[in-house]
Amino acid sequence: MNANPTALVVVSHHRADSLTAHVGDVVAARLKEAGYGIDLLDLRAEGFDPRMTEADQPDWGDRDKEYSPEVRAHMARVLAADVIVPVFPIYWNSVPALLKGWIDRVWNYGFAYGRSKPRLAGKRMLWLGLAGAGDGDEFAAWMAETLDRVLREGISFYNGITDSAVAVLHDAEGEPQTVDAEGNLTLGEPLTGDARAAHYDALDRRAETHLERFLGLQAPQTL
Numbered sequence: 529m530n531a532n533p534t535a536l537v538v539v540s541h542h543r544a545d546s547l548t549a550h551v552g553d554v555v556a557a558r559l560k561e562a563g564y565g566i567d568l569l570d571l572r573a574e575g576f577d578p579r580m581t582e583a584d585q586p587d588w589g590d591r592d593k594e595y596s597p598e599v600r601a602h603m604a605r606v607l608a609a610d611v612i613v614p615v616f617p618i619y620w621n622s623v624p625a626l627l628k629g630w631i632d633r634v635w636n637y638g639f640a641y642g643r644s645k646p647r648l649a650g651k652r653m654l655w656l657g658l659a660g661a662g663d664g665d666e667f668a669a670w671m672a673e674t675l676d677r678v679l680r681e682g683i684s685f686y687n688g689i690t691d692s693a694v695a696v697l698h699d700a701e702g703e704p705q706t707v708d709a710e711g712n713l714t715l716g717e718p719l720t721g722d723a724r725a726a727h728y729d730a731l732d733r734r735a736e737t738h739l740e741r742f743l744g745l746q747a748p749q750t751l
């Protein structure tokens with residue numbers, strides 16, 4: 529590993545006070561504690577526009593096309609990272625449009641793919657998604673498999689990043705929810721007070737554990 533490794537944490541949420549943004553901070557703090565230099569990319573705060581533009585559309589006849597200055601700046605941040613951790617709410621068994629647009633525009637032809645020697649090879653990538661569904665949900669396994677196919681295989685692996693994983697933080701809502709085989713959504717009692725605080729503390733801890741396992745970090749000593 530690089531002596532001074534860098535982690536790019538990509539927070540993808542439209543609200544500054546979201547749980548997703550909070551988990552992004554937890555992840556960044558844990559990476560910092562493990563010795564990583566942190567580049568925290570909050571797509572909303574930086575005003576990233578996920579819509580594809582003509583300037584950033586691939587030119588299949590020119591893999592050296594010069595993309596927009598904004599996209600080139602993002603490419604430099606991706607290149608500088610040893611580890612990339614997108615943190616996002618799972619929307620429709622996928623990533624939200626904000627993150628999808630970042631991939632569409634920045635992980636572009638000639639940069640991320642389309643070269644015999646992939647530029648992103650050797651990087652590591654952990655996709656950390658927050659799910660409203662509980663892990664006992666009828667669709668949890670199917671969702672995990674779908675995310676793995678699309679994100680780990682379809683994006684990371686396709687772009688030369690062979691060391692990649694998808695982790696799901698279930699029960700991200702403040703009230704338990706499950707969907708049964710007939711599609712009926714059942715909401716439990718909203719959590720309040722200490723139970724709510726304990727629920728979110730446990731979620732933070734799960735986020736850290738996913739990171740520790742993926743990167744092979746020592747868990748902090750517990751008293």
Ligand SMILES: Cc1cc2nc3c(=O)[nH]c(=O)nc-3n(C[C@H](O)[C@H](O)[C@H](O)COP(=O)(O)O)c2cc1C
Pocket residue numbers: 541546547548549616617618619620621622658659660661671700701
């Ligand atoms: C448009 C939309 C689609 C969603 N799709 C899913 C889904 O497919 N699976 C799931 O478990 N939760 C789904 N959810 C719930 C979100 O994942 C959940 O609200 C979010 O992770 C909570 O984090 P936040 O407070 O940071 O937004 C969806 C929510 C929205 C708004």
